[in-house]
Amino acid sequence: MPNAEEVKYTKTHEWVHVEGEIAVIGVSEHAQSEMGDIVFVELPKLGQNLEKEKPCAVIESVKSAFDVYSPLSGEVTEVNENLNSDPALINSSPLENGWIFKVKISNPDELNELMNLEKYREFVKQNA
Amino acid sequence: MYSANTKEDQTSMLKEIGVSSFEELIRQIPEKFLNPAFKFNDKALDEMQILKRFEELASKNTPPLNFVGAGAYERYVPAAVKYISQRGEFLTAYTPYQAEASQGLLQTIYEYQSLVCALFEMDVSNASLYDGATSLAEAVKAAVRITGKKEIICSNLLNPEYEKTIRTYVNGSCLITKLNSPNGVCETNTLNEKLESGNIACVIVQNPNFLGIIEDMPKISEITRSKGVLFIACADPVSLGLLKPPGAYEADFAVGEGQSLGLPLNFGGPYLGIFTCKKKYLRQMPGRIVGMTKDKEGKRGFVLTIQAREQHIRRNRASSNICSNEALCALMAGIYLTLLGPKGLRELALLNHNNALAALDKLTKNQKIKLRFARPFFNEFVVDLGTETSLLRKKILKEENIDIGLPLGFMGEEFRNCLLVCATETKNEEDFERLAGALEKNL
Numbered sequence: 001m002p003n004a005e006e007v008k009y010t011k012t013h014e015w016v017h018v019e020g021e022i023a024v025i026g027v028s029e030h031a032q033s034e035m036g037d038i039v040f041v042e043l044p045k046l047g048q049n050l051e052k053e054k055p056c057a058v059i060e061s062v063k064s065a066f067d068v069y070s071p072l073s074g075e076v077t078e079v080n081e082n083l084n085s086d087p088a089l090i091n092s093s094p095l096e097n098g099w100i101f102k103v104k105i106s107n108p109d110e111l112n113e114l115m116n117l118e119k120y121r122e123f124v125k126q127n128a
Numbered sequence: 129m130y131s132a133n134t135k136e137d138q139t140s141m142l143k144e145i146g147v148s149s150f151e152e153l154i155r156q157i158p159e160k161f162l163n164p165a166f167k168f169n170d171k172a173l174d175e176m177q178i179l180k181r182f183e184e185l186a187s188k189n190t191p192p193l194n195f196v197g198a199g200a201y202e203r204y205v206p207a208a209v210k211y212i213s214q215r216g217e218f219l220t221a222y223t224p225y226q227a228e229a230s231q232g233l234l235q236t237i238y239e240y241q242s243l244v245c246a247l248f249e250m251d252v253s254n255a256s257l258y259d260g261a262t263s264l265a266e267a268v269k270a271a272v273r274i275t276g277k278k279e280i281i282c283s284n285l286l287n288p289e290y291e292k293t294i295r296t297y298v299n300g301s302c303l304i305t306k307l308n309s310p311n312g313v314c315e316t317n318t319l320n321e322k323l324e325s326g327n328i329a330c331v332i333v334q335n336p337n338f339l340g341i342i343e344d345m346p347k348i349s350e351i352t353r354s355k356g357v358l359f360i361a362c363a364d365p366v367s368l369g370l371l372k373p374p375g376a377y378e379a380d381f382a383v384g385e386g387q388s389l390g391l392p393l394n395f396g397g398p399y400l401g402i403f404t405c406k407k408k409y410l411r412q413m414p415g416r417i418v419g420m421t422k423d424k425e426g427k428r429g430f431v432l433t434i435q436a437r438e439q440h441i442r443r444n445r446a447s448s449n450i451c452s453n454e455a456l457c458a459l460m461a462g463i464y465l466t467l468l469g470p471k472g473l474r475e476l477a478l479l480n481h482n483n484a485l486a487a488l489d490k491l492t493k494n495q496k497i498k499l500r501f502a503r504p505f506f507n508e509f510v511v512d513l514g515t516e517t518s519l520l521r522k523k524i525l526k527e528e529n530i531d532i533g534l535p536l537g538f539m540g541e542e543f544r545n546c547l548l549v550c551a552t553e554t555k556n557e558e559d560f561e562r563l564a565g566a567l568e569k570n571l
Contacts, residue, residue, distance in 0.1 A: 040411060042411065055445075058437075060411070060436050060437070061436070062436075063436070064436050064441050064442070065436040065437050065441065065442055065445075067445060
């Protein structure tokens with residue numbers, strides 16, 4: 001189980017947790033609280049090849065629908081099927097049960113462009 | 129809101145653009161083209177004079193005895209539909225912007241959706257779209273989004289205007305292949321072959337088709353869905369009083385033109401786009417739906433929902449730009465369906481069908497007039513008159529004030545002598561006599 005300190009963040013509010021060759025991806029605590037009550041998640045397709053910073057999933061809340069951008073390039077190896085029946089897992093547990101998908105990392109260098117928690121907090125503060 | 133256009137306003141506007149009078153502004157239009165009825169007149173008319181003038185103009189309309197259908201149907205609209213829909217509590221063109229403040233209006237849309245779901249036997253209906261053609265085009269776009277495929281198979285007997293609308297919507301991004309109907313209905317053998325390509329998003333069939341003929345929808349739907357392709361049914365809502373509803377043959381999307389449900393012909397619009405789908409495609413549905421919920425005190429309330437993907441919220445990432453609905457037309461359709469009920473709708477559909485049979489019977493007493501396709505039809509049918517039909521139509525319209533039907537020459541040389549004749553509940557034996565008589569005289 002990742003904690004907020006361990007994971008890395010994007011400017012579009014996704015988090016990434018690296019487990020060997022695989023990266024687990026979700027949205028940040030800050031993002032889920034901004035979105036409000038989540039009612040639906042459109043997951044990426046298994047085997048889909050994602051490009052870094054391109055939209056790959058949609059989170060729909062009572063307020064609006066938000067794109068999720070893939071933080072890394074790579075193939076989707078797993079999606080969180082539990083979100084189909086319980087999309088609010090992203091609200092209640094954004095870093096654990098609310099993970100969205102996993103990719104097989106194709107370019108590890110891309111990880112260097114991500115922010116740690118401290119930098120991400122700074123980024124959120126500046127953009128508030 | 130009324131904005132006065134005073135003499136002072138006019139003078140100041142004319143001065144601004146540097147002309148001295150209204151006549152000078154429009155001097156480029158030759159005198160002979162200016163319609164004297166609308167000629168600018170300084171002398172204002174009072175209310176009584178205006179009414180008289182308008183009555184004079186209106187009396188110049190001499191509506192013919194009309195046998196044209198082809199997607200827009202002359203129907204009897206019960207007085208209650210007009211009366212109830214014109215009430216101040218209901219009368220509005222669109223969903224209001226502060227929608228939840230208008231609980232009554234939202235309830236009428238909710239009722240409309242429920243009635244449409246019952247009639248089409250589909251899981252969900254949206255709050256309505258512009259017309260049948262745009263509903264169909266939106267269904268095609270949804271099918272393309274869901275499947276990620278870019279080829280569309282479309283019956284060649286889909287209303288040609290609907291096809292044009294689809295082409296406009298998917299312009300350049302999808303390939304449309306026609307499914308031929310040499311015998312007046314879709315050829316199912318060739319459908320099987322066409323589906324083999326593996327790139328097909330959806331198959332579209334209209335029922336009754338453009339020629340009024342009833343298609344074997346359950347069979348076409350089964351063939352289509354067995355190949356993992358989505359099936360889109362375009363159905364005439366009144367025909368559903370007699371025919372199997374799209375839900376019964378598991379259409380993925382079912383759309384239709386709702387004008388038939390208590391709306392006048394309205395010079396071609398506004399009409400009503402019926403849009404329904406299976407529940408699993410709810411998130412791909414364009415527009416919005418009205419949902420029923422409870423407020424914080426536990427009381428029943430209505431809300432707009434499933435609209436988070438629309439243009440007013442998602443901007444350039446929206447899946448459609450339907451930010452409103454045809455609230456007034458949906459209201460009228462809702463009132464109409466409520467007045468008729470399931471039994472009334474069945475009787476209406478039967479009356480339409482029997483009238484069309486009676487009209488055909490009268491026409492084919494004449495040896496020169498032949499039914500073009502020996503197939504079951506609903507309230508429209510194609511006859512071959514043995515002579516080119518579009519000139520004949522003009523002649524009879526001028527001489528007898530009867531519009532005999534839609535000449536089908538635009539569909540190709542083989543339809544040059546064909547006429548699509550429609551008989552709704554508004555016609556009777558006497559009307560069919562007149563039609564048959566006029567044709568007898570001119571053939």
